[in-house]
Amino acid sequence: MPVRPYTYYDFTLSICSTCLRRVDAKIVFENGNVYMHKNCREHGFEKVLIATDIAYYKKIRNYNKPSETPLHFNTKTHYGCPYDCGLCTDHEQHSCLTVIEITDRCNLQCPTCYAMSSPHYGRHRTIEEVEKMLDIIVANEGTPDVVQISGGEPTVHPDFFAIMDIAKQKPIKHLMLNTNGIRIAKDFEFAKQLATYAPDFEIYLQFDSFKSSALEQLRGKDLTEVRMKALENLNALNLSTTLVVTLQQGVNDDEIGKIINFALQQKCVRGVTFQPTQVAGRTQNFNPATDRITLTDVRQKILDQTTVFKPNDLIPVPCNPDALVMGYALKLAGQTFPLTRYIDPAQLLDNSRNTIIYEQDDALKEKMIDIFSTGISVDRVEENMKQLLCCLPQIEAPGLGYDNLFRIIIMRFIDAYDFDVRAIKKSCVHIVHKDGRIIPFETMNLFYRDDKETYLKTLQQERAALPV
Secondary structure (H helix, E strand, O other), X not given: OOOOOOEXXXXXXXXXXXXXXXXXXXXXXXXXXXXXXXXXOOOEEEEEEEXXXXXXXXXXXXXXXXXXXXXXXXEOOOOOOOXXXXXXXXXXXXXXXXXXXXXXXXXXXXXXXXXXXXXXXXXXXOHHHHHHHHHHHHXXXXXXXXXXXXXXXXXXOOOHHHHHHHHHHOOOOEEEEEEOOHHHHXXXXXXXXXXXXXXXXXXXXXXXXXXXXXXXXXXXXXXXXHHHHHHHHHHHHOOOEEEEXXXXXXXXHHHHHHHHHHHHOOXXXXXXXXXXXXXXXXXXXXXXXHHOOOHHHHHHHHHHHOOOOOHHHOEEOOOOOOXXXXXXXXXXXXXXXXOHHHOOHHXXXXXXXXXXXXXXXXXXXXXXXXXXXXXXXXXXXXXXXXXXXXXXXXXXXXXXXXXXXXXXXXXXXXXXXXXXXXXXXXXXXXXXXXXXXXXXXHHHHHHHOOOHHHHHHHHHHHHHHOOO
C-alpha cells in the first residue's frame, strides 16, 4: 500500500496566513522536523515548519499544568477562537505578563515593529486612560504578577513619570519598562529617577545584535553606542535589566551565545529574552519563507553556542509550553550554576511549587550552603528556594537576592503561519486594548490592532452566518 511521506501526529485549528480564516490543520513529522499542513478553500495548501526537534515537541505535553484563570473574564465566547478576545470565557490562562501601551509614538521607525510605531503614528494615552487600564488588570488579576509599561516607546510620553508613579501605587508584584534605551543612554538623571522605582522594577531593554548590519536591518540604524551607553548607566545604578533580542534567521541568530555570555558579565543584567520575529505589523526586509526562526531552532542554537546550558536546562514553561522556554541559573562567586535541570515535571502537573534536587550537584550544594549559613541542611536550602524557578522574576531565599538570578527565556509569538488554537488558548502574555479588553499578544497583532479590527468584523460576520 502507498505510504505517506510523513507521520501524522495531531490535529488542531489554524488560520490561513493570507485571509486569516479558520482552517483545519494537521501536525506531522517529516525528515526530523514538525510541520503544519493546512488548507484554505480560497488560498490552497500551506506547509509550515513549526519545530526542528521532534523529541522536544513531544516533550512539551509533559509540562502542561492545570490552567490558572483570571478572577474575571471580559468577553463571552461567540464566534470561536481567535475571534472573541478578550479575555473570553474559553481562554485557558490568566495574564502572567500584561502589557500597557501608553503611547503609539516612538523615537525610532524600526523596519521590524509589531505595533507600526513611529514619531508621528497614533497618539499618547492620557493619564486617565492609563490608570483605567491598570485598574482593569488589577480587577482581573487581584495582584498582577508582571505589568510591562510599553508603547511605542514609553519614555517619549510627556507624562511618563506620572504614569510610573500611578503604576507603583497599584498592587503589582513586578513592574517592567519596555524601552529601546535611547533616553536612558542620553540622560543619566533620567536613569537615576527610574532607579527610584526599585525594587520590583525592571528594564526590558532592546538588545538585538552587536553587528551594525543587523541593527540597520532590524532597527533602521546602528544603535550599538546607544545600547552600550544605556547598559553603562544601568550597570552604574545596578538597575535590574533583561536584554531582549528580536531574532531573524540569517540576521542575528549567530550571535545568540555571544549575547548570553555578554549578559552574564553585566552587573545589572538578570537574563536574556529571545523573541523570534512575529509576522505582524511592520516587517520590512523580512521574507516569511526564509527568515522565520522556530522556538526549537533558538533553543538548539543556545545549546550549540554556549557552554553553560545543557538540554535539560532549557525546558517548556508550564503555563504555555508551546510558546515559552525557560532556563534558570544562579550566579554565585563568579560562576554560573544552571538550575532548571533539577525540575521534576511531575511536580508541575499538580500546580505544586518547583523544588530542586541539590544532591545531584555537589558544587552547587556546597555553594548554596555557604551562601545561607554554616551547617544549614540541604532540605532547608531546598525549602528556601521553592519559589525561584517560576517563570516570573521573583526570588524568596534568605541570603540570595535578585542579583544572583539569571534566566533565559525564549518567547515565541505565534503568527498567522504557525497559528495553533490549542496554544493560543494558553497564551499568558496579554495586551490591554484601548477599550479595556485584555487581548493575547498574538491575536492582538493579527486581529485587534487599529484598523485590523475592521477586517475582523468581516470574519465575525462570516462565522455568525455559518449553520449551527
